[in-house]
Amino acid sequence: MNFSSKLLEDAVAEFAKLPGVGQKTALRLVLHLLNRDKEEVQKFSNAVSKLRNEIQFCQSCHNISDLKVCEICASHKRDHSLICVVEDTRDVMAIENTNQYNGVYHVLGGLISPMDGIGPGDLQVDTLVERLKENGVKEVIFALSATMEGDTTIFYLHKRLKQFAINISTIARGIAFGGELEYVDEITLGRSIVTRVPYENSLS
Amino acid sequence: MNFSSKLLEDAVAEFAKLPGVGQKTALRLVLHLLNRDKEEVQKFSNAVSKLRNEIQFCQSCHNISDLKVCEICASHKRDHSLICVVEDTRDVMAIENTNQYNGVYHVLGGLISPMDGIGPGDLQVDTLVERLKENGVKEVIFALSATMEGDTTIFYLHKRLKQFAINISTIARGIAFGGELEYVDEITLGRSIVTRVPYENSLS
Numbered sequence: 001m002n003f004s005s006k007l008l009e010d011a012v013a014e015f016a017k018l019p020g021v022g023q024k025t026a027l028r029l030v031l032h033l034l035n036r037d038k039e040e041v042q043k044f045s046n047a048v049s050k051l052r053n054e055i056q057f058c059q060s061c062h063n064i065s066d067l068k069v070c071e072i073c074a075s076h077k078r079d080h081s082l083i084c085v086v087e088d089t090r091d092v093m094a095i096e097n098t099n100q101y102n103g104v105y106h107v108l109g110g111l112i113s114p115m116d117g118i119g120p121g122d123l124q125v126d127t128l129v130e131r132l133k134e135n136g137v138k139e140v141i142f143a144l145s146a147t148m149e150g151d152t153t154i155f156y157l158h159k160r161l162k163q164f165a166i167n168i169s170t171i172a173r174g175i176a177f178g179g180e181l182e183y184v185d186e187i188t189l190g191r192s193i194v195t196r197v198p199y200e201n202s203l204s
Numbered sequence: 205m206n207f208s209s210k211l212l213e214d215a216v217a218e219f220a221k222l223p224g225v226g227q228k229t230a231l232r233l234v235l236h237l238l239n240r241d242k243e244e245v246q247k248f249s250n251a252v253s254k255l256r257n258e259i260q261f262c263q264s265c266h267n268i269s270d271l272k273v274c275e276i277c278a279s280h281k282r283d284h285s286l287i288c289v290v291e292d293t294r295d296v297m298a299i300e301n302t303n304q305y306n307g308v309y310h311v312l313g314g315l316i317s318p319m320d321g322i323g324p325g326d327l328q329v330d331t332l333v334e335r336l337k338e339n340g341v342k343e344v345i346f347a348l349s350a351t352m353e354g355d356t357t358i359f360y361l362h363k364r365l366k367q368f369a370i371n372i373s374t375i376a377r378g379i380a381f382g383g384e385l386e387y388v389d390e391i392t393l394g395r396s397i398v399t400r401v402p403y404e405n406s407l408s
Binding site for chain 2: 048072089
């Protein structure tokens, strides 16, 4: 693209670096910003800059937080003997939205993915092991994506964690609520038959 | 959504104000920025802020420019007796990419749209009339979108410009190159029959 202005070109180039944003979308977003008030655009720019420079991560669970210890880890109402291991802060938000979980979290910050050059050393694995060395943790729940990377990460973590006398579980896999049987893939359907649960348990 | 950090929430809220970006996409973009180096994110933030604060518009055609008069308007190789009226800078870029136009431009900065509260006063109409008062302009080409707003704008501009002894034209409408006839809508197809051109002309 031939830009009539270097400033415009720079801004478009920066937006085009975002995931899922191409040159055309970037130009549309930048022209939108140009039509907004200067103060609003400055607010946008400041929010981005402030986020990256001032963001903190909870010392305990490594979730994004404005405090040294996040609200969940600091809460006395949560069950600190139960740790749910997740990939990133989005998963924490998703699980919190269900209102079904009262334990604490451990945010890995990614999944093991040799293809992308991400190994265990890039994730918060050692800090998880340290947390388990302290007394009191009874169960670790893996709530990771049902993908190759998620399965690899669970496999690795399971090997690291089996030295501890704790329960290790993963979230249930099966057909989703509202899912029509004929559209469910074979692997999920097959596994859901093998891992069937007593009818009484499925009601709770 | 329940955010674990105010900084995160603010940044997501700012991104979600962009057109076509919802809360989930905004969160994905923000988490992507968090994984990037501080310097890179600062560059992103600076590019946005600098764009809005330092951007200039060409005094003549009102296209985005880093100079007081843009390269196209300042060029002696362009035909200054031919003015192409467009909506915004994207249209200038699109027409420049065709390499078929050697005149100059006039960027309106929008289209007349009563539904959105945009009237002729919000556009660069008076400055277009001023440009035509100077001698030398022989033709004005309307290259506006083939929408209700585009047609309304052409109708209004035509009324304002017919006082001048100049040719007024619009870009041709019809079926696109590579377009299969059976998929062309009826209005376009019907108009393309009415406004048919001699075969010899269609070859040039």
